[in-house]
Amino acid sequence: MFTMHRYWSAAFAAVLLTACGSDSTTSTVNTSTAHGTLVENPPLRIASLNAASLAAQLSANASGAQLLQLTGAPACGVDFYYIKFWTVGGSGETTQSSGALMVPTGAAPTCSGSRPIVLYAHGTQSDKTVNIADPTNTSNSEGILVAAMYAAQGYIVVAPNYAGYDISTLGYHPFLDAAQQSGEMMDTLTAARMALPQTMSSATSDSGKLFITGYSEGGHVAMATLRAMEAAGQTVTASAPESGPYALEAFGDAIFFGSVDIGSTEFSPLLTTSYQHAYGNIYKATSDIYSATYATGIDTLLPSATPIDTLFATGKLPETALFDSTTPVVTVPGNPTLSAVLTGALAVPSDPTNPDTPLFDLGFGSPYLINNDYRVSYALDAASNPDGAVPTPAAGVPLAAVAPTQTLRLAFYKNDMRNGNWAPASPTLLCGGDQDPTVFFSVNTETMAAFWSGLPAGLITVLDVNATPAGPFAQIQAAFQQAGAAQLAFYMSAAGGSLSLAQAEELLIEGYHASVEPFCALGARTFFSQF
Amino acid sequence: MTKFTLRALTAAFLTLTASLAFADEDPDNTFRLGAYAVFFHTSAGYLAGPYIPPGENLSATVKNVQTPYLAYLRKLSTHFTFELAFGVPPLTKAYGKGPATLAGTVPFNGQQLLTSRWLAPTALLEYVFFDDSHALRPYIGAGVNYSMFYDRNITSAGEAIIGGPTRVELSNSVGPAVTGGLTYRLPKHWSLMASYSWARVTSHLHAITTDIVRTDAISFGPTTFVAAVGYSF
Numbered sequence: 001m002f003t004m005h006r007y008w009s010a011a012f013a014a015v016l017l018t019a020c021g022s023d024s025t026t027s028t029v030n031t032s033t034a035h036g037t038l039v040e041n042p043p044l045r046i047a048s049l050n051a052a053s054l055a056a057q058l059s060a061n062a063s064g065a066q067l068l069q070l071t072g073a074p075a076c077g078v079d080f081y082y083i084k085f086w087t088v089g090g091s092g093e094t095t096q097s098s099g100a101l102m103v104p105t106g107a108a109p110t111c112s113g114s115r116p117i118v119l120y121a122h123g124t125q126s127d128k129t130v131n132i133a134d135p136t137n138t139s140n141s142e143g144i145l146v147a148a149m150y151a152a153q154g155y156i157v158v159a160p161n162y163a164g165y166d167i168s169t170l171g172y173h174p175f176l177d178a179a180q181q182s183g184e185m186m187d188t189l190t191a192a193r194m195a196l197p198q199t200m201s202s203a204t205s206d207s208g209k210l211f212i213t214g215y216s217e218g219g220h221v222a223m224a225t226l227r228a229m230e231a232a233g234q235t236v237t238a239s240a241p242e243s244g245p246y247a248l249e250a251f252g253d254a255i256f257f258g259s260v261d262i263g264s265t266e267f268s269p270l271l272t273t274s275y276q277h278a279y280g281n282i283y284k285a286t287s288d289i290y291s292a293t294y295a296t297g298i299d300t301l302l303p304s305a306t307p308i309d310t311l312f313a314t315g316k317l318p319e320t321a322l323f324d325s326t327t328p329v330v331t332v333p334g335n336p337t338l339s340a341v342l343t344g345a346l347a348v349p350s351d352p353t354n355p356d357t358p359l360f361d362l363g364f365g366s367p368y369l370i371n372n373d374y375r376v377s378y379a380l381d382a383a384s385n386p387d388g389a390v391p392t393p394a395a396g397v398p399l400a401a402v403a404p405t406q407t408l409r410l411a412f413y414k415n416d417m418r419n420g421n422w423a424p425a426s427p428t429l430l431c432g433g434d435q436d437p438t439v440f441f442s443v444n445t446e447t448m449a450a451f452w453s454g455l456p457a458g459l460i461t462v463l464d465v466n467a468t469p470a471g472p473f474a475q476i477q478a479a480f481q482q483a484g485a486a487q488l489a490f491y492m493s494a495a496g497g498s499l500s501l502a503q504a505e506e507l508l509i510e511g512y513h514a515s516v517e518p519f520c521a522l523g524a525r526t527f528f529s530q531f
Numbered sequence: 532m533t534k535f536t537l538r539a540l541t542a543a544f545l546t547l548t549a550s551l552a553f554a555d556e557d558p559d560n561t562f563r564l565g566a567y568a569v570f571f572h573t574s575a576g577y578l579a580g581p582y583i584p585p586g587e588n589l590s591a592t593v594k595n596v597q598t599p600y601l602a603y604l605r606k607l608s609t610h611f612t613f614e615l616a617f618g619v620p621p622l623t624k625a626y627g628k629g630p631a632t633l634a635g636t637v638p639f640n641g642q643q644l645l646t647s648r649w650l651a652p653t654a655l656l657e658y659v660f661f662d663d664s665h666a667l668r669p670y671i672g673a674g675v676n677y678s679m680f681y682d683r684n685i686t687s688a689g690e691a692i693i694g695g696p697t698r699v700e701l702s703n704s705v706g707p708a709v710t711g712g713l714t715y716r717l718p719k720h721w722s723l724m725a726s727y728s729w730a731r732v733t734s735h736l737h738a739i740t741t742d743i744v745r746t747d748a749i750s751f752g753p754t755t756f757v758a759a760v761g762y763s764f
Contacts, residue, residue, distance in 0.1 A: 024684040026698045027741050040741040045694040046582040053635035077636060082582075084741070105636075136584050200691060 036190035050077035074152035076104035076111035085191035090174035099160035100133030110154035121214025121221035128303035175270035182228035219244020240524035250389035260363020321365030381406035431520035438513035565759020580745030644689035676730035706731035
């Protein structure tokens with residue numbers, strides 16, 4: 001018996017001795033929830049593409065091939081990292097957010113070593129699930145764009161997905177909330193700078209040069225971030241906000257007075273929900289703003305994992321009818337003149353000399369999104385506290401209204417880049433297209449350019465990609481216009497559906513806002529390359 | 532003619548084994564020590580989960596290993612024996628199977644992705660032919676294999692493929708096992724044996740990088756060849 005025990009002991013000892021050791025572990029998880037804290041370090045590398053693979057991936061479809069023509073052949077490979085970090089929501093909530101750190105790689109001297117950072121803010125997404133760090137998702141077009149435009153040309157790209165998207169459990173998106181979004185951009189940058197030395201691409205490091213850019217919503221975010229970083233004493237080398245709603249109060253006034261932009265039925269719920277969380281006074285009930293058809297659940301509708309077209313098709317949102325086609329009759333007690341002016345101003349646009357009239361008319365219908373009472377309350381405030389840029393730009397500097405009182409208009413004012421009389425201290429390019437039906441160029445970009453017209457020469461540069469080609473961006477302007485002409489010709493060809501000129505132009509204008517984006521990105525890269 | 536030949540051969544075989552038998556009766560307990568040669572017959576699905584490049588079909592294969600064999604046998608009757616067999620847990624290495632590189636950059640096919648030790652005790656009930664008077668006794672058996680993976684470590688090549696430091700989990704497996712072999716009794720309680728066995732091992736792999744989980748279902752049908760010396764007491 002003793003002998004048997006001895007053998008068993010030896011056998012188990014042999015087994016147990018070999019069992020010593022431990023499994024490998026994943027990244028270190030930082031337990032702090034302070035804003036700007038990188039959650040996992042090193043972060044996940046989603047993909048590592050060399051220059052040839054990136055070029056091949058882009059060439060695999062027509063839009064990618066067009067983009068490649070614009071960006072030029074990738075000089076570098078790109079490593080795509082998925083970063084998660086802590087930030088603060090619109091009403092001060094601690095929340096996790098995520099984003100991309102794209103690192104150039106490769107043997108070329110511009111692809112490793114000390115490289116500049118592009119801090120990028122993406123445009124509005126209705127899709128809650130999109131992850132800008134994921135090049136394996138073909139619908140992540142903006143992530144692919146910035147990878148090809150910047151990272152593949154030697155820039156480190158840092159870009160948030162924004163709170164309310166991807167892994168964020170915030171429950172809403174702080175849309176056009178300048179304080180929150182600029183803070184989140186800075187948190188993304190802090191987290192990305194913590195991550196970079198720990199990545200598998202640590203041969204590439206931060207040179208200290210920082211460029212800020214973004215498109216559409218991201219144009220506003222980029223400008224707000226520039227303002228916030230300058231206020232915090234942080235150096236920004238240069239910036240390029242693109243097609244953003246900077247003069248937000250003026251833009252809101254233009255829309256409420258009938259110049260309804262494409263996409264407004266998507267933007268409205270995002271805006272009111274965002275500002276309700278930030279300021280708490282936009283509505284007591286969503287039915288204060290929204291028609292009974294859409295009021296229920298609209299405060300949690302966007303962003304959504306459900307495609308926007310499905311939301312339209314299932315009656316969750318109207319596709320274009322922001323306002324009631326039966327327009328209100330405004331009665332201002334004791335002021336029949338103002339009553340008549342406002343009633344006329346809120347009517348369905350009918351000016352046959354304005355080429356945008358058919359477009360604006362799409363914003364009226366039934367069922368509609370925003371009820372007339374709310375529209376009238378907004379218009380009355382605009383009449384009492386007029387914006388300097390809308391409806392007609394005032395002579396000189398187009399200032400925002402001093403003291404709006406209607407709560408949504410006040411929220412616009414608070415997030416209007418004219419508010420506070422701030423001006424960039426570093427070179428800034430404002431890029432856009434003057435026919436933009438989504439974010440009006442004249443109301444936003446030109447208003448800001450006029451607002452800053454007194455700044456030293458060279459500090460503010462405006463690039464209208466639709467203007468007559470001239471100056472340092474002439475090639476970009478010419479390329480944009482050639483692309484538009486080619487697209488128009490395609491729509492009118494048999495392959496494109498043999499559309500009439502009017503139909504083709506309508507399609508072109510519907511896609512105009514998106515079509516400007518890569519050209520403005522190239523403009524931004526050209527601009528940054530000077531520094 | 533055929534029947535006669537078979538009978539003659541059988542008689543000759545019994546005579547031979549009987550002549551090699553020793554007079555003393557087999558003790559009830561036997562301890563064996565030898566060598567396992569493990570031939571993995573791996574079939575793994577494609578790695579699935581977030582951020583797997585579409586169409587890349589990433590799979591893995593495992594290289595064969597050799598390891599010491601330990602076993603305890605308890606004689607239940609003249610013809611039935613219970614065996615509890617262990618292999619000293621071998622370091623098992625998984626290699627990438629699929630495209631040469633991912634996205635033209637990260638080497639994949641043939642790269643060593645992860646290592647793991649594999650503790651796989653097997654309990655077998657064996658039927659032993661002939662009786663104790665025969666020195667050479669063939670046997671067959673069936674039972675249960677329990678497999679547990681530990682010391683799971685992803686390599687730097689594996690990290691590059693999967694995106695960073697990764698914790699690997701491989702679920703334990705319970706599956707059938709069968710065996711067949713021969714024992715040859717030597718003087719003084721010693722014996723020699725050789726066997727060929729098969730087991731079914733099914734495990735689910737979870738590769739956790741940050742909090743991103745990728746999965747794969749791995750099936751082994753490992754066959755093992757064992758040569759060992761036994762001591763009975």
